[in-house]
Amino acid sequence: xxxxTQSSRYLVKRxxxxxxxxxxxxxxxxxxxxxxxxxxxxxxxIYFSYDVKMKEKGDIPEGYSVSREKKERFSLxxxxxxxxxxxxxxxASSFFDRSGEQYFGxxxxxxxx
Amino acid sequence: xxxxxxxxxxxxxxxxxxxxxNCSYEVTNFRSLLWYKQEKKAPTFLFMLTSSGIEKKSGxxxxxxxxxxxxxxxxxxxxQTGDSAVYLCADGGSNYKLTFGKGTLxxxxx
Numbered sequence: 001x002x003x004x005t006q007s008s009r010y011l012v013k014r015x016x017x018x019x020x021x022x023x024x025x026x027x028x029x030x031x032x033x034x035x036x037x038x039x040x041x042x043x044x045x046i047y048f049s050y051d052v053k054m055k056e057k058g059d060i061p062e063g064y065s066v067s068r069e070k071k072e073r074f075s076l077x078x079x080x081x082x083x084x085x086x087x088x089x090x091x092a093s094s095f096f097d098r099s100g101e102q103y104f105g106x107x108x109x110x111x112x113x
Numbered sequence: 114x115x116x117x118x119x120x121x122x123x124x125x126x127x128x129x130x131x132x133x134x135n136c137s138y139e140v141t142n143f144r145s146l147l148w149y150k151q152e153k154k155a156p157t158f159l160f161m162l163t164s165s166g167i168e169k170k171s172g173x174x175x176x177x178x179x180x181x182x183x184x185x186x187x188x189x190x191x192x193q194t195g196d197s198a199v200y201l202c203a204d205g206g207s208n209y210k211l212t213f214g215k216g217t218l219x220x221x222x223x
Contacts, residue, residue, distance in 0.1 A: 004155075033211075043156070043201065043213040058210065090155060100147045100205035104155035 003027070004105035006091055012111045019078040021108050023091030029103075030096035032074035034058075034066060036087040037107075043090065049074055050096065081112045116140070117204050119214035127222050130192050134217045136202030137184040145205035146185045148176055151216070152198045159187070161205065192221045 007022035023032065033048040035058075045058030047066040055066050063085060067075045074093075078085055088109050092102040116139045126132055138146065145163045149156040160169045162178035162185060169176050173192075178185045189196055199216040206212060 040215070042215040043203075043211075045210055045212075048210065059212075098161075100145045100161045100203070100211065101158050102156075102211065103158070106154045 004091060004093055004103050006089075006105040006108050008108050009106060010109050010111075012113065013078075013081050014113055015082060017081050017112075019081050019110065019112075021076040021078075021089055021091075021110070023074045023076070023093075023105055024072055025074075025091075025093040025103070026072065027093060027095075027103065028071070029093035030071070031094045031099055031102075032068065033092040033094075033102065034064075034074065034076045035090045035092065036060070037090055038087050046076065081110075083112050086110060086112045117202055117212055117214035119200075119202050119217050121217060122215070123218040123220070125220045125222065126192055128193055130221075131188065131190045132192060132219060134187040134189075134200050134202075134219070135184060136186070136214060138202075138204050139183060140204045140206060140212070142206065143180065143204070146178055147203045147205050147211065148185070148187050149201040149203065150198045151201055156201055159200075189219075192219075194221050194223055197221045 004025045034046045035043045037043045049055045049068040065077045090107045091105040094102045118137050120135045148159040160176045165180040173190045176187045201216045203211040203213045
């Protein structure tokens with residue numbers, strides 16, 4: 001069974017802290033994605049990666065960075081968390097040639113106070 | 114700018130009803146249109162549509178694409194309470210990127 005896991009379900013951090021969100025997939029997928037989901041705004045792509053060490057900006061990359069050192073792991077980094085980064089963060093993965101068929105993790109609800 | 118618009122934003126029906134959810138899109142370089150179901154947590158993939166007029170079906174759910182009129186519909190027949198969810202439509206554009214609509218919240222009452 002396809003599985004995407006995220007390191008935390010709930011996280012509370014203070015403004016200015018560095019935050020790491022980790023995502024691991026066990027399907028040998030080439031593509032991995034980070035989204036955030038906010039009421040009224042829907043799902044928005046932050047960053048994606050189509051190969052180890054490769055990354056591409058999505059629609060809202062400002063304030064975020066990513067790291068993909070291994071195929072199965074994709075990390076989202078908030079260098080200095082701000083309150084407007086309070087959100088639900090969803091990781092997803094897919095095969096290279098079936099990028100529309102994405103498998104999502106359970107999400108991390110991040111609150112920045 | 115590419116755009117994906119879903120309607121209605123929310124819908125309340127009774128068990129056994131049939132529902133139709135709409136998705137219109139304005140995108141350049143169309144490749145595919147996707148439907149996802151999101152219950153309490155992660156979206157789950159339902160359908161990917163690339164060709165006009167060909168219905169995709171899975172149990173009581175079906176979907177069809179009209180590339181000329183730039184829309185897709187998702188039909189659910191004989192709805193059940195377990196169908197209650199947010200249904201998301203997305204444009205599967207170039208460079209691996211999905212652009213999601215805001216979703217339709219479906220509530221099925223017993």
